Amino acid sequence: MAISLYDLSVVSFLQVLGGVEGFLAKGLAHCKEKGLDPNEIVETRLFPDMAPFRFQVVSAAHHSAGGVKGAMAGAFSPPKPAGEDYAGLQKLVSDAKAALEAIKPDEVNGIEGKDVIFSVGDRKIPFKAEGFLMSFSLPNFYFHATTAYDILRQKGVPLGKRDFLGKMRIAS
Numbered sequence: 475m476a477i478s479l480y481d482l483s484v485v486s487f488l489q490v491l492g493g494v495e496g497f498l499a500k501g502l503a504h505c506k507e508k509g510l511d512p513n514e515i516v517e518t519r520l521f522p523d524m525a526p527f528r529f530q531v532v533s534a535a536h537h538s539a540g541g542v543k544g545a546m547a548g549a550f551s552p553p554k555p556a557g558e559d560y561a562g563l564q565k566l567v568s569d570a571k572a573a574l575e576a577i578k579p580d581e582v583n584g585i586e587g588k589d590v591i592f593s594v595g596d597r598k599i600p601f602k603a604e605g606f607l608m609s610f611s612l613p614n615f616y617f618h619a620t621t622a623y624d625i626l627r628q629k630g631v632p633l634g635k636r637d638f639l640g641k642m643r644i645a646s
Contacts, residue, residue, distance in 0.1 A: 480579040483607045487538035491571045493640030494619050497633050498564050504631040512560035518625050530622035531563040532556045539570035541611030545603040546585055551593045
């Protein structure tokens with residue numbers, strides 16, 4: 475059985491974005507239960523030299539929906555600095571999920587072999603769409619989603635691996 479670029483990218487993004495949506499909700503519930511301000515988590519870092527929680531969530535959304543849209547358009551660049559509060563981050567993830575759900579398989583499968591330029595500052599890095607999605611966007615997405623999860627765990631949110639995984643594609 476052949477697997478499509480859509481299945482490898484969009485379906486995988488949707489699975490873990492569902493997990494991100496869920497663990498953000500659990501983070502909010504934990505804050506309410508403990509009488510904490512969820513916006514205090516937004517600037518939390520695992521280490522001083524790492525980007526904060528806000529950046530991790532923004533980047534997960536950007537590398538998923540933004541990565542697919544960038545591959546389709548032939549151009550991608552880092553997300554712009556954002557000032558979202560906790561609720562804004564939840565909306566960003568929800569919007570990314572909705573944007574991916576609106577993309578049809580043929581739209582993604584049809585970009586195989588398409589040139590994609592990743593621009594960061596004056597630097598331009600050339601990819602083919604499938605190489606961009608599989609070797610750049612997906613790994614970045616998983617890194618940022620994992621780091622956001624880890625920050626919530628560090629803050630005492632009771633999460634497990636299942637919360638990260640989202641809805642698995644099990645055989646019926």
